[in-house]
Amino acid sequence: MGRKKTPLSDSLAIKASIVDTAEALFRDIGYSKTTVGEIAKALGMSQANVYRYFPTKASINEVICERVVLRIEERCKSVINTDKDAKYRLSMFLVEYFRAVKDNVIKDKRLHEMVVKAVEQAWGVIQSHVDRMDRIVQQILSAGISEGVFKAVDVSKASLAIQNAFSAFTYPGLVERQIIDAVNSGGEELAEARLLDLIDIVFRGICL
8 A cells, every 4th residue: 555645735734834843943053954854853754755755955044045145035025115206115115124134144143154156056946936036126216216216227236236235234154244333343234324324325327
């Protein structure tokens, strides 16, 4: 007889349990030190059963990373849901993105390790996140052009340029470097001050 199929609802619950347990272990002892065997042991199941739902540890991490980036996205969206002009909304979007990466990743060292690994491996979830953020920036730029706040730029090219310019304040590994440099220079708050300086410079180029 073949293996009895697990009902869909039970299967989804088991997958969620595996992800929850893995995330707790990743935060506790780190991504690199956590094995599928330890995840299985914590759940009271066999490694083979874990592999029924996730073929690799990396595939579990991808789901966890999606949770992280969606939390970041929600924070960013929350600050641009305002009737203020596009300049304000783009500025707040960039500041909140930096704060979200810092709070959700950088201040949790082991979670930071996990996300950096995901970025290095160019997992689809990271690219999807980048694409969604790009669409938001393009929408704000387009609105700003219509409002007479921004110059009539190519929004696709301008969005890419902005993402490249602000990578030091959005890419987890570079954000960590920014925080370390700021602390060594007198205080963590200097990192956000530098971000605001960069925003000011960029706005001089795109604002009317």
